[in-house]
Amino acid sequence: MTPQVSVIIPVYNVGKYLEKCLSSVVEQTFTDLEIVVVNDGSTDDSPQIIARFARQDSRIVVIDKSNEGLAYARKSGVEAARGTYIYHLDGDDYLEPDAIELIYAQARETDADMTIAPFVIDYPETGQSQHSLVPGRESYTGLEYFSEIAFTRAHWSVFSYLHKRNLYDHVTFCKGLSYGEDVYLTTQLTYYSSRIAVIKGKPLMHYIIRNSSITNSRFSEQKARDILLYPDLVNDFFKDKPEYNLLQKELGAIRIQAYNTLLSKRWFKDAHRLSRESLAILRQYPDLKSIPQIRAFRKLFTLYAHSPILGRLYAQYYICKKKIK
Incomplete structure (x- = not known):
């Protein structure tokens, strides 16, 4: 039976944080999930953690591949996904227990191609956190929302979107691209979306910024x-x-x-x-x-x-x- 939502989780050497991430997904109040975990050539204990969770939950699909970067890890997950909707979650981030339930309900109610949810940005080293930007309207066309992001009134963050899988009929990925991959992917998803819905209210996911994260690690x-x-x-x-x-x-x-x-x-x-x-x-x-x-x-x-x-x-x-x- 086709699941309603495929959660795609790219994993590369995030063993210290992966258990919290996976637990937050398997314990979702919305259960009609497929959980596609893409091990992108991890060299730490991430593969063992993934295998343990997969033994305990039949909804988990594991893809082991050589390291090609975030973009192609997501691409592999999308190609394997069967859900009507796609949700991307990085392996060191996590969801609130009812996140998928709420964002899915909004997507179905509005028949939106993309549904945008609020999130929290957490900084574990300092204990600080901040709420994401809240777009001013509840509904946008794809190009309207692209403009909102370009002018910094909304986020590029793919992990805050639930979107229809058929959008990927048109999407391409840039191999090896990690910093800026959300920008390129979001540009395409918004362009091919006729209707974008925005959830107002409590944050539904936690985006973690550590010194070792892609966005905040040593520059190169x-x-x-x-x-x-x-x-x-x-x-x-x-x-x-x-x-x-x-x-x-x-x-x-x-x-x-x-x-x-x-x-x-x-x-x-x-x-x-x-x-x-x-x-x-x-x-x-x-x-x-x-x-x-x-x-x-x-x-x-x-x-x-x-x-x-x-x-x-x-x-x-x-x-x-x-x-x-």
Whole structure:
């Protein structure tokens, strides 16, 4: 019998946190689940934990594969999934007990292609947490919601969406892409969604940011490559679409924010050229200056655009003031 929801969990060396993640899924109040766990070449005790849970719950489907990164781990999970709806959950995050029940009910009630749920961002090292952004409306078209995200009024986070599996008839994955994979995947999912519903109320999942997580771990050439790549992937996706010319401001906002992410990670390689690109976009769309991340780094990339030496000196000031960590 076809399950209503397939929960896809990519796993790579998250053994310390995996039990909490898997427990939160198998103990969901909504039981018509298929749980697809993709072991992406883990070298820690993650495979043993997965096997133990699979022996105890017949709904768990295990995929063991060589390491190819988050995007292809999700791709493998989607290809194996049989559910009417797909839900992605990272192996170090976890759900509230009634998360799937509530988000599924909203999806069925509204017949939405995607349903967006609120979540909590937890920082275990400091004990701090913050609630996700809450979109202003309860319903959007796909392109409307894409604009909300591009202008930082909503999140790229794939783990906060329940979406119909048939959307993947059109979706492609970029092999090896980890940092920015949510941006590329969300761009496609929103574009092919006619109706997007938003749940208001309590957070339904916990997104954990640790020093060792993909988004917060030590910066590298690979992460810099990903950050430079994903604005191009999004741009290339829209290039042959009829809406391309109407989305130039959104695409510009995404590009500037990507470049600012590099600055925030102390990645100053080629900052002069990238900052000049950012200023050119702002000259064309000056109201983008009001976006918080763009506003926070505007003086820095303005100086970098005029002089790499001045930019590097001002970057040291940002580091001293902990604007750059």
